[in-house]
Amino acid sequence: MEPRRSLPLAVVGVSHRTAPVEVRERMAFDTRDAEEALLRLRATSGVEEAVLLSTCNRSEFYLFPTADRRGLAAAETIFRERAGDLDRPTADFLFRRHGEGVVRHLFQVSSGLDSMVTGEAEIQGQVRDAYERATSLPVQPPMAGPVLNRLFQMALSVGGEVRAETPIGEGAASVASVAVELARKIFGSLRGKRVLIMGAGATAELMVEALARDGVRGIFVANRTLEHAVPLAERLHGHALSLDRLGDALPAVDIILSSTSAPHPVLTHALFREAFPRGRRRPLLAIDIAIPRDIDPRIGDESEVFLYNVDDLRKIVDDHVRVRAGAVPAAERIIQRHSEEFRSWYASLEVVPVIRNMRERAESHRQTEVDRLFRGLDHISPEDRARVEAFSRRLLNKFLHDPTVRLRKGMLEGGGAELVDAVRFLYGVEGGAERGENPEALLGVEGTPEIDEIPRHSHDMTTPPHSDTMSGRDPSRPKETE
């Protein structure tokens, strides 16, 4: 049997799997850049639908259709121009996927399976933002047309389903989120709690931003040189102080985040005892991600102090990551099921013009034969002519009913592509739908939810790509890199 045709979809881009951060950051797009890139892509390549997903871990163009390689080439040109001079060709960092691989890839991305931290939730919102950005571009036809519209809507839905039905997103899986979870388990509400940051590292800043989202107020930034503490303190609406005044701040704070590059402990046991001569009365969460450690480990022996170093946090994260990794097979099964669903939906678009052409051809034959019959039967009354006409129509419908129903069923069950080929061959018909055609009427599937959701404004919602492009046998198709 002929292999299934691939979908005329493509994705090209960079991700944390294919490019280091120095390359990814060059190829990242902010909102304005992304909009300009999409408009340019359409203007230069004629691609009908495109969505650009750009996060700190990936920048990816989703394209439809990919009848020729102009869309892919244009997207690669955009990446090349943004990357500028690299020590290797830009193409070395790009990955490409085609057909159903695009569907699976996007579903994996939205489910967090392709994220640096498996199951992370932010990607769901980033996929939604990318889709909405493409949808809101004031161009006609819409940048996220019926196919990508359907694909991204399903991706968001699949992402939600995977998170609801598997433990893929359970347990904190980043140092910052572990810090927040620990703080919640110690203090309950973080509203009004005070944080001391020692050093001005990026991870500590990420952690304090996460804590601030939970209501932490009163942030102190301590650094060896006061001037270096001021910018971060201003950014976090906190207070800057030098490390010499650490002892003054200690009694006031509930959480300490430390990441200095000092070669010896900054918060010594003696300093702690000096700050709390009668012992600490309230709990203190101390997170030390510096190497060498900033906080004397003996401080962790104090009953009300919960001290975690970078290895402790890494172990917690690893435990959670293992739980998440165990959920991947179940998530993949959900993704596979919905990929098939998308494939069937797309096939339904392909089969519509075939059915229409098949019926038109049959109707043409019927009309020709009925006219020929009546030319030798002038004595027949108009009533009898009408009866013969009705009989021929009924007969035609009887003959076409089963093929139509079976074609529709085969398409919904995922084997539509082969059946479409067979019908084309047997009936000598071609595809080629006209604009605005309603697939429901021809398929006899009124009320089918998937089809009801197709936006009616699109001019080419039922336009299947040319059959050559559907064959999946394009010799010029680039090799998938991932």
Add this chain to the structure above:
Amino acid sequence: MIHLLAFFLYLGAFLLWIRFLVSGARGDGPNLASGVVGLAVVAHAVALGSFWAEHGELPLAGPGAALSTLAFVGGLALLALLPVRQVSRVGVALLPFITVCQGIALLVGIQPSDQALAFQGAGFILHVTFAFLGYQGLALASSAGFLYLIQHHELKAKRMGRFFHFIPPLATLDLLGQIGVWVGFVALSLALGFGWAWTVQHPEVIALSDPKVLWAILSWVVFAAVLLLRRGRGRREYRSALASVVGFSLVLGSYLVVRLTSPGSGFLP
């Protein structure tokens, strides 16, 4: 029969909490367990109401009836906690006490007191009601303290496993413990006051040197000690949690001693 139903419902609710804990304890608490607690309290209320209607006395005197009412007060306290997210998980530690109280009540028999006429009047009812409230306050503080100690241990051991996810935050447990001890202390103080007044009025029923009276005074001292231990230097919350657990164990232990040394005395908790 309805008392037995209440017992099994309390037991069922406890097992549902345990199942939730063992299965990973993530997400919201099991609504099913909360619903079963609600049913248990309703069934228990019906059972105690039937007792009152049938025997013409409140189920406050006699060991079985008193223990069953004590369990009911615990059920009510737990029911009041259920709407508070996460706090309801204290049920996993409080429900065993409630279930055991109801179980013992069923074993010794929930019968009217032989001295029903003596154990009546507003003073006696207030004494017993406040006493129940006091002991349940300490039971609640002890449950919260028990969970606090486990959570504290998990945090110190740097484990984020089932217990870590199931048990409420330390601050929440500490607050709950404080509320339990303070409510219990005030209630038990009032209970002792009403009890003393009632004893003065009915010297023929119970003497001030009776083991039960001594036990009540010891309980009050335990409460006071738990409150005092919260003061002082360092480890305030930890000490408070530990004191609640030890104090409640002491009260329960002394109850057993008194109960065993004066059988059939119409013991009142």
